[in-house]
Amino acid sequence: MIEYMGIPASDRNSRVAVVTDSAAALPPGLIAEHDLHVARMEITINGKTFIDGASGELDDFYLQLARSSEAPTTSATTPSEYLEQFRAASEHSDSIFCVSVSAKLSAAYDSALVAAKEIVNERPSTTVRVFDSETAAGSEALIVLAAARAAAAGEPVEEVERITRVVAGKVRLVAVLDTLYYIHRNGRVPRIAMWTTKALNIKPVMEYSLGKIGAIARPRSTRRALERIQKEMLGDLAGKTAHVNVMYAGASERAEELFRWALENLDCDELFITQFHPFMGAHTGPGLVGASWWAE
Numbered sequence: 042m043i044e045y046m047g048i049p050a051s052d053r054n055s056r057v058a059v060v061t062d063s064a065a066a067l068p069p070g071l072i073a074e075h076d077l078h079v080a081r082m083e084i085t086i087n088g089k090t091f092i093d094g095a096s097g098e099l100d101d102f103y104l105q106l107a108r109s110s111e112a113p114t115t116s117a118t119t120p121s122e123y124l125e126q127f128r129a130a131s132e133h134s135d136s137i138f139c140v141s142v143s144a145k146l147s148a149a150y151d152s153a154l155v156a157a158k159e160i161v162n163e164r165p166s167t168t169v170r171v172f173d174s175e176t177a178a179g180s181e182a183l184i185v186l187a188a189a190r191a192a193a194a195g196e197p198v199e200e201v202e203r204i205t206r207v208v209a210g211k212v213r214l215v216a217v218l219d220t221l222y223y224i225h226r227n228g229r230v231p232r233i234a235m236w237t238t239k240a241l242n243i244k245p246v247m248e249y250s251l252g253k254i255g256a257i258a259r260p261r262s263t264r265r266a267l268e269r270i271q272k273e274m275l276g277d278l279a280g281k282t283a284h285v286n287v288m289y290a291g292a293s294e295r296a297e298e299l300f301r302w303a304l305e306n307l308d309c310d311e312l313f314i315t316q317f318h319p320f321m322g323a324h325t326g327p328g329l330v331g332a333s334w335w336a337e
Contacts, residue, residue: 247331290326
């Protein structure tokens with residue numbers, strides 16, 4: 042956590058404004074509901090560059106990915122993009138809490154730090170805290186929403202940060218990959234591993250959580266892979282108040298199935314579906330389905 046603090050102001054709302062980046066893949070409805078400010082990322086595929094956002098230009102990303110012979114590239118959120126969101130947030134709040142995608146995955150965190158210094162130079166009465174979520178996608182989304190609820194409840198920025206840190210330490214992301222082809226294409230796994238997985242029809246169940254990164258199971262069907270994800274969810278969430286974000290990459294039917302299962306088997310205070318963001322999906326490929334979750 043890094044903080045930039047200016048001179049206290051009295052002419053703006055004391056409520057904390059929450060900023061994040063589009064790697065969280067939050068649906069427009071939740072962005073509007075929680076009054077979030079979202080800094081956009083760039084994706085280049087088939088020679089065309091798209092800026093993520095509400096335009097819908099990336100809605101068919103996974104169809105384009107399946108047809109593309111070249112690996113797409115992603116660009117971290119720029120300092121100027123963060124600065125634009127910080128300026129908008131500072132119009133109605135004197136404190137800004139920014140949750141970024143993991144600094145290990147992207148330079149977005151560093152961009153946010155640059156923009157935070159700039160907004161404080163421009164508007165000395167603004168305080169900005171930049172928080173590295175140490176994750177992405179559905180987990181980042183749940184962390185952002187926890188921060189937004191704390192801010193909406195009128196908590197000061199220090200308490201927003203404390204609550205956010207607690208949730209960040211709890212959240213897990215587990216998903217099944219339909220293929221290792223796209224990870225191999227990006228140089229992440231050797232060819233022999235990809236060949237073996239395809240030959241045996243293995244569907245790797247992967248976890249990306251704080252302190253846990255890698256395969257946790259290698260079932261030989263998507264059905265068994267989904268059952269393993271459900272088992273992990275039950276182990277963490279049974280009998281507790283759950284917060285769940287179901288994710289998919291061009292596999293909406295499987296995601297809806299997992300969503301219905303969570304609705305029927307868990308006590309969800311928060312449950313929604315999001316498309317896996319191209320920032321991550323460019324490396325995992327279409328067919329992914331999984332969930333992020335944490336328990337109160």
